[in-house]
Amino acid sequence: MAQGVFVVTEQRDGAFRKVSFEAVSEARRIADSLGTDVTAVVLGSGVEDLAGELEKYGPDKILVADDAALADYTTDAYSNVLADLVASVDPAVILMGATIQGKDLSARLAARLDAGLAMDCTAVKVSDGKLTCTRPMFGGKIFADVQIEGELQIVVIRPNVMEISENAKQCVVEKPAVQVGEVKTAIVDKNIDTGDKIELTEADIVVSGGRGTGGDFAVIEQLAAALGGAVGASRSVVDEGWRPHSDQVGQTGKVVSPVLYVACGISGAIQHLAGMSTSKYIVAINKDPEAPIFSKADLGVVGDLFDVVPAVTEEVKKIRG
Amino acid sequence: MEIVVLVKQVPDTESLIEIADDGVSIKTQDIKWVMNPYDEIAVEEALQIRDAQSGSVTVVSMGPAKAAETIRTALAMGADKGVHINDPAAEGSDPLATARILAAALKELPFDLIIAGHRAVDEDNYQVASAVAEFLGIPQISMVIKTEMADGRIRCHRTIDGGTVVVEAALPALFTTQRGLNEPRYASLPGIMKAKKKPMAVKTIAELGIDPATVGAANRKIRVAALNFPPQREAVRMVEGEAAADKAAELVKVLHEEAKII
Numbered sequence A: 001m002a003q004g005v006f007v008v009t010e011q012r013d014g015a016f017r018k019v020s021f022e023a024v025s026e027a028r029r030i031a032d033s034l035g036t037d038v039t040a041v042v043l044g045s046g047v048e049d050l051a052g053e054l055e056k057y058g059p060d061k062i063l064v065a066d067d068a069a070l071a072d073y074t075t076d077a078y079s080n081v082l083a084d085l086v087a088s089v090d091p092a093v094i095l096m097g098a099t100i101q102g103k104d105l106s107a108r109l110a111a112r113l114d115a116g117l118a119m120d121c122t123a124v125k126v127s128d129g130k131l132t133c134t135r136p137m138f139g140g141k142i143f144a145d146v147q148i149e150g151e152l153q154i155v156v157i158r159p160n161v162m163e164i165s166e167n168a169k170q171c172v173v174e175k176p177a178v179q180v181g182e183v184k185t186a187i188v189d190k191n192i193d194t195g196d197k198i199e200l201t202e203a204d205i206v207v208s209g210g211r212g213t214g215g216d217f218a219v220i221e222q223l224a225a226a227l228g229g230a231v232g233a234s235r236s237v238v239d240e241g242w243r244p245h246s247d248q249v250g251q252t253g254k255v256v257s258p259v260l261y262v263a264c265g266i267s268g269a270i271q272h273l274a275g276m277s278t279s280k281y282i283v284a285i286n287k288d289p290e291a292p293i294f295s296k297a298d299l300g301v302v303g304d305l306f307d308v309v310p311a312v313t314e315e316v317k318k319i320r321g
Numbered sequence B: 001m002e003i004v005v006l007v008k009q010v011p012d013t014e015s016l017i018e019i020a021d022d023g024v025s026i027k028t029q030d031i032k033w034v035m036n037p038y039d040e041i042a043v044e045e046a047l048q049i050r051d052a053q054s055g056s057v058t059v060v061s062m063g064p065a066k067a068a069e070t071i072r073t074a075l076a077m078g079a080d081k082g083v084h085i086n087d088p089a090a091e092g093s094d095p096l097a098t099a100r101i102l103a104a105a106l107k108e109l110p111f112d113l114i115i116a117g118h119r120a121v122d123e124d125n126y127q128v129a130s131a132v133a134e135f136l137g138i139p140q141i142s143m144v145i146k147t148e149m150a151d152g153r154i155r156c157h158r159t160i161d162g163g164t165v166v167v168e169a170a171l172p173a174l175f176t177t178q179r180g181l182n183e184p185r186y187a188s189l190p191g192i193m194k195a196k197k198k199p200m201a202v203k204t205i206a207e208l209g210i211d212p213a214t215v216g217a218a219n220r221k222i223r224v225a226a227l228n229f230p231p232q233r234e235a236v237r238m239v240e241g242e243a244a245a246d247k248a249a250e251l252v253k254v255l256h257e258e259a260k261i262i
Ligand SMILES: Cc1cc2nc3c(=O)[nH]c(=O)nc-3n(C[C@H](O)[C@H](O)[C@H](O)COP(=O)(O)OP(=O)(O)OC[C@H]3O[C@@H](n4cnc5c(N)ncnc54)[C@H](O)[C@@H]3O)c2cc1C
Pocket: A209, A210, A211, A212, A213, A233, A234, A235, A236, A237, A248, A249, A250, A251, A252, A253, A254, A264, A265, A266, A267, A268, A269, A270, A271, A272, A275, A285, A286, A287, A288, A291, A303, A304, A305, A306, B013, B037
């Protein structure tokens, strides 16, 4: 009988993605409701020392799949290794984060294992031993409560939504033998953002600029820096070539769920809302009092962003020193 | 180069989505249906690769009768032929069943390259393309923003969190599109006229060797228990004040002292 919760964590260059801690914490909560245990898996090369970082979130067991062929993510190598590990553990639930890697990997794995998968979930509830997952659809216009049929349920969680909680258990770390199998893709080049840029989908605070910036993002960047947040953009801004595609928030861009989202000079088109409506707190700064963004915000300021945003930055600096 | 593009018809992103009386499906009558935006990018990329390499572009879509419009749109953009899987037994299929049916259709076609969208903006499943690749036993490269072809291999620049990587695979392979790959062309009037004469095969799932008892709404692995509207936010609170500095001070005060965010 399949049982237990199996969490697939994600690390890059020896650092866990934040959603990995969210996933292990959520796995612990689910496993406690089901009266079962949590196995967390770490994949990579030279990652054995990382396992310890997961222990405080409460797994019963950590499997470290360590192999030179897992140094960089490829769908083939990672799904081959995971399919083997899942076969040996035989879990009832697999949990992972809906990062770019997590979406790619979970979808391939679900097909391999013929298992139902709920993608990009914002909540998981357990009742009578059954999971009900909430997932936004239609760009967040609808929230669906779904249940997964079958022995194995794969739940992929939206980053930055679920709570990280510490709950250490007696934990064993194992290093199973790894079979990478046939790999039909090769990474021939990498271009990783350098510096201390905060990844948009992980940031607690996102300050986004729209067409209202006229392409001048200096004030947006300064506020983001003062708040320790990341910079996002509307599609118009990306279409103008003012910011890279990787900054785009929305239905055809990234989905972000920060604690605070500050929309500056963004009108609030439905496709933009699709990417940020699950943010916990939304502030809109716009010179047009009729801008639709105000109807989706918690707090609104009518004014010219070139006056308001620098003033906000000053006030933030007073608090943050 | 034989290229197959998977296209899905979805509600226009501007559409108002309403929950039907059954509580588990949406009202479809007032929706304007369009090609999934990521699939437009897929069609455009296929056309560009075909024009550089020669070969043909086949568009495959599963959906009800009206999905033929989306295939026609792709043909009008310049694709060569279409395959429409139209079968009531397939309606309501989950991503895995959809992928199984699409993979069965692909097995009947010659292909070197399959291009799909990385997600359809209806259910936002992000699954069908990967599952098709798995069922066909071919490699997948997702969220591609640039492609290069050389010696029977494809090289794709793909987005990852925090950067890009260049991934190479031998053909046949599947990749999914991301914004930034290209700007999809509009169908021209002559294109629309020509599309009417282009071949479009219509298939049932039985013709593809799929048992209707294994797919469709009754066999979903993902069962919708309820659809809801997103939780409503409280009405916006507008920050008052004369000068920008006053408003800024008030805004930060609320964020700091009440919301306790900063
Ligand atoms: C299929 C499809 C997918 C799409 N996907 C996305 C997506 O993923 N993300 C996305 O963002 N959009 C997306 N869009 C585009 C979307 O419809 C809007 O066009 C876009 O979001 C508008 O960007 P904006 O708010 O920056 O610009 P605008 O709508 O032009 O708004 C600019 C705003 O700035 C305000 N403003 C101007 N000057 C100032 C100033 N000095 N100070 C303060 N305020 C000022 C104006 O009052 C206005 O409200 C998509 C569209 C389609 C059709």
